[in-house]
Every structure is written in structure tokens, then in C-alpha cells.
Amino acid sequence: MDFGDTPAEAAFRAEARAWLEANAPAKGSPEAFDHMSSPGKSSELERALADRARAWQAKLAAGGWACLDWPPEYGGRNASTVESIIFEEEQSRFGISRSIFMAALDMAAPTLMAWGTDEQKKRFLNPIRQGEIVFAQLFSEPNAGSDLAGLQTRAVRDGDVFVVNGQKVWNSYAHLADWGILLARTNSDVPKHQGLTYFFVEMDSEGLDPRPLRQMTGGAEFNETFFDNVRIPAENVIGGVNNGWAVAQTTLNSERAAVGAQTSVVDVPTLVDLAQKKGQAGDPAVRQALAEAWIRSEVLRYLGMRVYTALSQGTEIGPEASIMKLLTGDHIRNTSQTAMELLGPEGMLNDDVWVTRMVSHFAHTIGGGTPEIQRNVIGERILGLPREPRADKGIPFRDLKV
Ligand SMILES: Cc1cc2nc3c(=O)[nH]c(=O)nc-3n(C[C@H](O)[C@H](O)[C@H](O)COP(=O)(O)OP(=O)(O)OC[C@H]3O[C@@H](n4cnc5c(N)ncnc54)[C@H](O)[C@@H]3O)c2cc1C
Incomplete structure (x- = not known):
């Protein structure tokens, strides 16, 4: 197999490179923002870098280079796998960072495509592509990381809204985000994987408080995020009530691929x-x-x-x-x-x-x-090896010692 560019791919690469050279900041230039997650930044500089990242995503969208492989109805070009890779390769030569948009582009969007209603797709996909919405992932908790399904943040239905209480942690860029993807427990009477629901939540909701955590790099892009009676409209449930574990698998697989x-x-x-x-x-x-x-x-x-x-x-x-x-x-x-x-x-x-x-x-x-x-x-x-033994299998969440 030949992994070199075909003539058509070489032409696409040349077109992408020419556009990037005319529009993208060079590494190390005053307009660059590839140092988004470098240590010791003031919060003013961090916000300025985030604004540059938003402006860049908007420019990509206006130029027809954002979300190349999305269907045209959501502003993409149905680009091939190889074209998407070529564009990412070319973009990585410039002073660009995608990190602040990772939760939006690599988690929220693929999850919406797989599970969202038509209305939800219309509401969110275009603004995500245009850099108008920064998302944060609100999954992990102090006692639920690898064992994510053991999470304790609760969402209780009250008419047309869910009322959320609990704490999340390690939420990248939550302090800069507009929306969060949230996994919360809506039923404790069933085994842990079966009682979860996936929500989109506005980060400026009353009672929602992200607090940055300083890391050993000197940076502080992680947060612990507190929910105190946060009200989320039921229309912001993605993929159905108590179906959150299945929906979250789409997010987690896309996240692994993106981190990888x-x-x-x-x-x-x-x-x-x-x-x-x-x-x-x-x-x-x-x-x-x-x-x-x-x-x-x-x-x-x-x-x-x-x-x-x-x-x-x-x-x-x-x-x-x-x-x-x-x-x-x-x-x-x-x-x-x-x-x-x-x-x-x-x-x-x-x-x-x-x-x-x-x-x-x-x-x-x-x-x-x-x-x-x-x-x-x-x-x-x-490898088809036996599954890990699970002491909590089939046991309702409320009966687990957590
Ligand atoms: C850079 C970064 C960004 C992150 N961003 C986000 C974010 O935006 N949103 C969010 O919600 N979370 C985020 N996280 C949290 C991340 O998902 C968790 O840190 C991760 O899932 C591990 O969970 P934990 O830290 O609770 O460790 P634990 O689950 O407590 O694990 C501790 C140790 O035990 C081991 N272990 C646990 N279970 C098993 C098992 N069954 N078999 C073998 N070994 C096991 C683990 O491998 C680990 O070595 C981020 C973390 C990092 C480092």
C-alpha cells in the first residue's frame, strides 16, 4: 500500500497549505495561541488566548475549512478521511491549539450526531462549528473516574426541569466554557449503569460554580465544579432519560480517539x-x-x-x-x-x-x-479475555457501599 498523497490529495494539501499560510498565525508569532495550556499564565492572558481560539474557529468556518468531514447540512464538506487528516497535519504546523474546542468538536458534536434529536442538532451543531460554543466535559467526580458509572451527582425531575446537586472534578476549561456535557444519576433503584442521564447544561446556570485547580505545570485549566440546585430544562436531555451510559460511550470513544x-x-x-x-x-x-x-x-x-x-x-x-x-x-x-x-x-x-x-x-x-x-x-x-470480576453486578446503586 502506498501512503503518499495521490495527485488529488496533493492538490488538496497545496490548497489547504496556501489557505493556512494566508490566514493562520505562525508558531511563536504574537497572534499564536498554541501555548493555551502552558504554565503560569494570568487569567487575562488565558481569556485572550481563548478569544483567539474562538476567532480562529470562526475563520475556519467562514473559509469552509471547519469540520470538513461533517455533512453539508451542518456546514461540513463531507470530506474524506484522508482530506481531514491532511488538513489536521497542515494545521499543526501553525501556532494553533484545538484544545479549548476539544469537548465541543470531539465529544459533544459526535454525540449529538449519534443521539441528538433534529432540533438539538439544529440548535448546537452550527454554533459549535463556528466557534460560538465552548463545551466542558462534566463527567469525573472525586469518587468516580475510572469507575465513572459509580458517579453520585443526582438529577431529580421537577416538572419540565431536572434539579442537579453534586460535585464534578478535573473539568478541563470549565471556567471558560459556555456549555457542559453532564452525566448525572436519575435513578438509584437500578444497577449503576442503568440509572444515568446525559444532559447539556449552560455553564452560567444559577448554582453552577467551576473553580480552577492549580497543577504542577503551574497552569490551571482544570476545575472542580459544584452543582447546587442547578435547574436544567428536560429538553436538554440527550439520548433519553436513564440512557446516559450508552450515550456517554459515544463521547468517551471519540475522546480517546481525539486524545490519541x-x-x-x-x-x-x-x-x-x-x-x-x-x-x-x-x-x-x-x-x-x-x-x-x-x-x-x-x-x-x-x-x-x-x-x-x-x-x-x-x-x-x-x-x-x-x-x-x-x-x-x-x-x-x-x-x-x-x-x-x-x-x-x-x-x-x-x-x-x-x-x-x-x-x-x-x-x-x-x-x-x-x-x-x-x-x-x-x-x-x-483479545477476548474474561471480563473483570464485578462485585456490583445487578445490585441497585442505592444498595452499593460508595
Ligand atoms: C488531562 C486530563 C484532562 C481531564 N479532563 C477531564 C474533563 O474535562 N472532564 C472530566 O470529567 N474528567 C476529566 N479528567 C479526569 C479523567 O477522566 C480521570 O482522571 C480518569 O478517568 C481517571 O480517574 P481518577 O483520576 O478518578 O483515577 P482512579 O479511577 O481513582 O484511578 C486510580 C488508579 O487506579 C487504577 N484503576 C482504577 N480502576 C482500575 C481497574 N478496574 N483495573 C485496573 N486499574 C484500575 C487507575 O488506572 C489509576 O492508576 C481529566 C484528566 C486529565 C488527566
């Missing part, structure tokens, strides 16, 4: 440049590490194509997303370690991009599901 696809966070040629600058490109151990990094990044690229193909053929993303997620975590950790060895004592300085990558590699590994959980998925769904 973030290979652009490690630019192997930049690592090669660093080895050359440090005069160590001839060292056999360094050459070995660079070759391994290159091989891993190519494997990830091809896995990414497989995931995009599944998406473009309308197939749900399956456990291959777990392989990508796992491998991406290893890739970021190993390349960061190589960079730190090349930098030596200089690596102690906190303003180097590789230092930020090193201390934030845990984020990429854990976010979207830990390595152990990905291995469980691979063991059970790909």
Missing part, C-alpha cells in the same frame, strides 16, 4: 533538531531513541487513519481508540524523557517547551482513561 490523535504534541523532527543542536545526533543511544520515536509516531499516524476511516464510514469508534490512547501516552513520555536527557541541566529551566511536556505527560496518559483501563478494554474487547 494528539501526536502533533510531539513533533519528532523538533526532537531531531534538538539532538543536532546539542551535538548528540551521532550518539548511538540517542539515534536509537530518535528512531523509536519516529517509528511510534508513524504507527500512531496509521492508527489515526484507521480511526478516521471508521468515523467517515459512519462506524462507531471501537477499541482501536484505546490502543491509540495507550501508545500516545508512551510516545509523549518517552520523547519527553529523551529531550530531557539531551537538555541535561538546562532541562531544569521551567520555560522550555520540553519541560512543560515532561511534567504534563501524566495529563495525556490519564485524561480520557488511564493506561490500566485502556488495557482492560483491549483485553476484553480485542
